[in-house]
Amino acid sequence: MIDKQVSSIPEAIADISDGATVMIGGFGASGSPIELIHALIDQGTRDLTVINNNTGNGEVGLAALIGNGQVRKMICSFPKSSQSKVFPELYSAGKIELELVPQGTLAERIRAAGAGIPAFYTPTTVGTVLAEGKESREFDGRRYVMEPWLQADFALIKSEVADRHGNLLYNKTARNFSPIMAMAATTTIVQSKRLVAPGEINPEHVVTPGIFVDRIVEVAQPVHEDTLIGQGRAYP
Amino acid sequence: MIDKQVSSIPEAIADISDGATVMIGGFGASGSPIELIHALIDQGTRDLTVINNNTGNGEVGLAALIGNGQVRKMICSFPKSSQSKVFPELYSAGKIELELVPQGTLAERIRAAGAGIPAFYTPTTVGTVLAEGKESREFDGRRYVMEPWLQADFALIKSEVADRHGNLLYNKTARNFSPIMAMAATTTIVQSKRLVAPGEINPEHVVTPGIFVDRIVEVAQPVHEDTLIGQGRAYP
Amino acid sequence: MSIGWTREQMAARAAQDIADGAYVNLGIGIPELIAQFVPEGREFVYHTENGLLGMGPPPSEDEKDLDLMNAGKKYVTAAAGASYFHHADSFSMIRGGHIDVCVLGTMQVAENGDIANWSTGAPGAIPAVGGAMDLVQGVKQIYVITQHETKHGEPKLVERCSMPLTGPGVVSRIYTDLAVVEVTPDGFRLVELAPGISFDEVEQKTGAPILPPAR
């Protein structure tokens, strides 16, 4: 029988090892799988390459993971934040690498990895410094740059509802990068607010089909990054 | 105010002119916008390039459009059908052109057009006669062929529910190519079984966001291609 | 004359080699029978490329929905835990390597894993490929179920395919009425004989050398 549920968060992430590439869902605070990230801090895994649109906020979640020195390299579109000094300080000190990718290219590279497309062409960055070193060519008289897929060993995802097959629903704009990251990672680990029986999610409404999910752990009352920041909290 | 509803089928398709490229949703009989296709037969538009996975069934819908001599070229993955001799006879007589595209490549080329991606690489067809004449290259030691986007002037789509913004829901596997065709065509024309007020479709459940839709016409009791064929019907 | 396995037995034998929890795409014909022979205690999830994961058995007349069909255009049902999606997402599952096993029928399969199952290559034939080339390139394991010989007594397991390829070097296992054969770097190798069938007979009816089972 298919049952992707695991009973604890530490068990869900136990095989994320030093040097892994990890996609983390969320755009800003919305959709960030805080409990999974904090477990990764507890586990002490190091030398990570992390893919996320941003670099976290405050001193919790992704910012705390970075602040704890566990991240070797960030791949993101917008590493600055008004609410976090963690990444900027490490970056300015030369202690963390950055691969800057425009947001739409980041999304498309992730989707391409999930879809078995090793490279594609996009007009984004043409005529800018971010196109330097990239292969480019014309189609129908317009210039485009070639971009490669972006794969990962793991994806950490937060969902609203899940079943044992791994079918997922999200809450509003918390959806953001999570469905495509679930497609692109070798192993996709989900923390879900609710677990329901197969069939309780209408097949017409499924956002992430179960085939893209490997493990689900129930986190019935997830803390929200914005709430933690509002309380001035730091992790650990 | 945004209101994409038009009051009649002939009005909805009136500007499809001779020589147009038209995507038609549906996989076999499921999701085929029969009423829109029959209106195109009534209108007598000729010299069409039609994009669909198949070439229609029986003597109704797409098969009837082809049989009526209105289609110059088919772009599809599977032009044979046990239920239609229309395309095979014209093709064998050299009276219709065919661009054969593997099904997944067809879907991805359509999606690429909607997503502003002029070309991408896929492993599909590598090592086969269908890769002949295509540009190919290696990524990470595996060979891929380059495929261009596939754009269209019009898409004809069947939906289950629509609102005046053009948000769409489909019924089961009738969804198939319709959401990506809606993205890829300059003008997307939808026949919908039901029209509801904005807000009645849960924003979490929308399959095709309204931005991809241009016109909606209500067809409250659409005939199903399989029903017509079962009745031995021909159009006109 | 040999007896060997029936179509149902071939499907049942192939089903034995599919792991619990596998995502499976079944081609038209004998492969479809696999769904009737899922081994005790296992659950397979069926993908059909027109846009359904979690395909269930054919509907009763009451259940039948004209908009719920499989890639072979047969009416089906949706199992609990199913999901619908559009064609680009469906082929992302295939091309992206998310489907574990695809079981296909074939016209020819070669000792190097080449498969030819989409066109005879006869002049004047209308070419029709569907999703076959996507499946053989994208799915993790490609299994073939086929009669060992054509109706005319010619081998379907050959040294090199004479018909146009669907994909090169993609097949890993072959289930015929006579035997289970694996494709190895050294060519065909027998895995198992059908009851009453000898290795000699299989060797004789195979159009390429075939190695005895690995010890």
Place this chain on the structure above:
Amino acid sequence: MSIGWTREQMAARAAQDIADGAYVNLGIGIPELIAQFVPEGREFVYHTENGLLGMGPPPSEDEKDLDLMNAGKKYVTAAAGASYFHHADSFSMIRGGHIDVCVLGTMQVAENGDIANWSTGAPGAIPAVGGAMDLVQGVKQIYVITQHETKHGEPKLVERCSMPLTGPGVVSRIYTDLAVVEVTPDGFRLVELAPGISFDEVEQKTGAPILPPAR
């Protein structure tokens, strides 16, 4: 000293040039004010690149959902007729040319339509681009709202951008506190002056030649 338009008036003026039914993406800052000045009888649909079409006004404290924000990470609401989608679909709307108008702030805009609004290019600055480069390449019309001069009295409308480009030749209209300016093949052309502002003043504060209004 000139008076010219306030931030609100600049936004209201830009809103006049957006057609009924337009799909609109609004940058952070003054562009966001446009939503408050939709002309009578028109309906705009707002796209926010994190995954919402049909963005509504900020929520009341009761309505607030921590998972419903815009690309500027401000809490928003969803209007009737809204839809949620993932990031690849969201940027398909942008890159695929489905958004009608994007209104952005800027640091510099050149007479050839080049825009520089993502990085000062100062050494040691942390680069951060977000969706800016996707928007300027993908959206049908790129409008800019900006003060005519920097805080230090330097022109923001220039012959060539000195800062790193966001995109080349993409801007069609510029709304400043002093004037509305269009980008033509012949360079900047005045469309309209703010009340109390003379053409001479605009000319003087623009870092490139500016043509008088077309007749």
